[in-house]
Amino acid sequence: MAAEKRGDGTVGKALDVLNEVAEIGSPVRFSSLLKTSKYPKATLYRLLQTLLNQNMLSYNDEEQTYKLGLKLVRMAHAAWLQSSLAPIALPFIDKLSDKVGETVHLAQLDNGQVLYVDKRNPSSPIEMYSQAGKVGPAYCTGVGKAMMAFLDEDALSRVISKQAFFKYTDFTITSEKELRKELSLIKKQGISFDKQEHEAKIICISSPILSSKGRVIGGLSITSSIDIHSIESLEEFKPQLLETSKLIGKEAGAWNFPEQNN
Amino acid sequence: MAAEKRGDGTVGKALDVLNEVAEIGSPVRFSSLLKTSKYPKATLYRLLQTLLNQNMLSYNDEEQTYKLGLKLVRMAHAAWLQSSLAPIALPFIDKLSDKVGETVHLAQLDNGQVLYVDKRNPSSPIEMYSQAGKVGPAYCTGVGKAMMAFLDEDALSRVISKQAFFKYTDFTITSEKELRKELSLIKKQGISFDKQEHEAKIICISSPILSSKGRVIGGLSITSSIDIHSIESLEEFKPQLLETSKLIGKEAGAWNFPEQNN
DNA sequence: AATCCTATTTCCAAATAATGGAACTAAGTT
DNA sequence: AACTTAGTTCCATTATTTGGAAATAGGATT
Structure with missing residues (x-):
């Protein structure tokens, strides 16, 4: 379900193809791409050649x-x-990670999804799949909900419209109504939790990172597993989490970090 | 000094502009780009708009x-x-990092440069600037030299022609002749060292990662500082380093990891 | 507030590049 | 040898890109 971009000519088409390859996630053959592509054979072929020339793609001769x-x-x-908050937030995240000894994630909203831009592992990491550059759903992650809760209605409805509401676990929120209720609670509390809503056994506490004008620029979370922590024990990190978020927000202001999100 | 790609039409031009923005490394104004760009004003303008539309670039309204x-x-x-060796090498690098307790880098050759594709920090990291995605010079880094040493002459001369031979420190190799001498020594020993050739105080021991056919697919290094290690004490890691490289090479074979490099 | 800059954006006829149906080639199958 | 399937090339038509020039926007200066 590749996003359709209108009217960016050849460049748009080429990037479309690039995206398609990215979304498939594993090496693809021409014929396989052709099946799902909206471009005719010769066109697709030439676009691929151009991308190859530009080293945006690589080609395996043997496997084609x-x-x-x-x-x-x-x-x-x-x-x-x-373009990411990561370089600005780096020292603060290092410090937080040292202090709490748990996995710390830094995320931003990108096109309705959570984009993880940095991560710190504790010395003994729990098994979990996430890395800088990885994207995740907004409606069922701690950082996602924390960021959404502080968007203005305009931005929020745009983001909500992009949520899939897929039921990952028994605890996943699966409707806009439920989500909005949760978000207003989060806004009151200033903090959000992921109570195994995305991955079984994985829980987290998150806060939004706000600019001086109160606009959302990112999210920060401390993640753990129910084998180690309860939601209640995670809540003890709240002061440190909020403090770090505030510091990052302030630093971002000093660096003129832009505020827009979608 | 952006690489010129000829004949990829509009897509090539757009990616050229994207590269230019990447190489500048900080937010740029239109007029500033225009000065160094080979494209006329209106063309550059439209290319930027297209890239914006495609979210390959972002625009700061206030700062323009x-x-x-x-x-x-x-x-x-x-x-x-x-496309990187990183996912394949991941478990092996984790294990190596655990065992030696030092910074471990995984790199590949890309267009004559060293591209770091993964990194592990010890519990108490030394101050050093490198990350996945970062590029570095090949002629004065441990991994760079280790990989070059095992290229065939054809590939090697191509890579050498791309080296800048900039003198980063007193110990940097600054001529092709010196480099070739060093490389033949490395090939004999199966291992290379960085003796403060790129950054003062930083030393490392590296080995190439070879495919079953003996072709270079990557490089692996253990990095430290002269405050902690001598070259001699780094050499003690040699067996573990070679063992890990061999295992990664074997695993890459099983995954059909491609062998070409430039 | 009028004028002059300078930087950015829009216009449009001419130039160029992209398009895609069809034909071709290569490699495997029956 | 005939047939299938996958990948590549051709080329007249069509559509997009081009870039000089003009318009606009936003300061700064008088």
Whole structure:
């Protein structure tokens, strides 16, 4: 279900194809791409060749498959440095991670999803799949809900419209109504929890990172497992979490970090 | 000094502009880009608009500046997963890092440079700037030299021609002749060292990761500082380093990891 | 408040590049 | 040898890109 972009000419089409390859997530053959592609054979073929030339894709001769190129990894590092909260938040996250000894995530909202932009592991990490660059759902993660709770109605409804409300676990929120109720509670409390809503056994406490004008610029969370913590014991991190979020927000202001989100 | 790609039409031009923004490394204004761009005003303008539309760039209204977009961070995560050695090498690197308690880097050659694709920090990290996605010079890093040493002459001369031979420290190798001498020594020993050649005080021991056919697919290093280790004490890691590299090479074979490099 | 900058954005006819149906090639199958 | 399937190339038509120039916006200066 690739997003359709209107009217960006050839560049748009090429990036469309690139996205398709990214979404498939594993090396793909031409014919396989052709089946789901909205472009005719010759066009798709040429777009792939161009992307290959540009090192945005790489091609495996033996298997005749295309996959994303390393050039993207390089570019993304630059993007991460100049466009994410991570470099600004780095020292604060290090400190928080040291203090609490648990997994810490830094996230931003991107196109209605949670984009993790940094992560700190404790010395003995719990098994969990997340990394910088990974995206996750907003409606059933701690950071996602924390950020949504502090959006203005306009931005919020845009974000909500993009939620899939897939029931990952028995505890996943699966309707807009439930979600909005939860969000207003979060806004009151200033903090959100993930009570095994996305992954079984995984719980977290999160807070939004707000700019000086009160606009959402990111989210911060401390994650653990029910084998180690209860929601109640996670709640003890609340002061440190809020303090760190505040410091990051202030620092971001000093760096003129932009506030818009979608 | 952006790489010129000829003949990829509009897509090539757009990616060229994207690269330019990436290389500048900080938010840029239109006029600033225009000065160094090979495209006329209106063309550059439209290319930027297209990239904005596609979320490859983001625009700061107040400052009127362009920077790389978060979409790149998302795509790169996918690229990292499907095109780098990192996912394959992950368990082996974790284990090595645990055993030696030092910083471990996993790198690949990309366009004549060292591209770091993964990194493990010890519990008490030394101060050092490197991350997944970061690139570094090949001629003066442990992993760079280890990988170069095992290239065939054809690939090697291509890579050497791309080296800048900038003198980072008093110990940096600054000529092709010196480098080739060093590389043949490395090939004999099966291991390379970085003796403060890139950053003062930073030393490392590295080995190449070879495919079953003996072709270079990556490099692995254990890094430390002269405050903690001598070159001699780093050398004690040699067996573990070689063992890990071998295991990763074998695993990569099982996964059909491609062997080409430039 | 009028004028002059300078930076950014829009316009449009000419130039160029992209398109895609169809034909072709290569590699495997019956 | 005939047939299938997958990938690549061709080329006249069509659509997009191009870029000089003009318009606009936002300061700064008088």
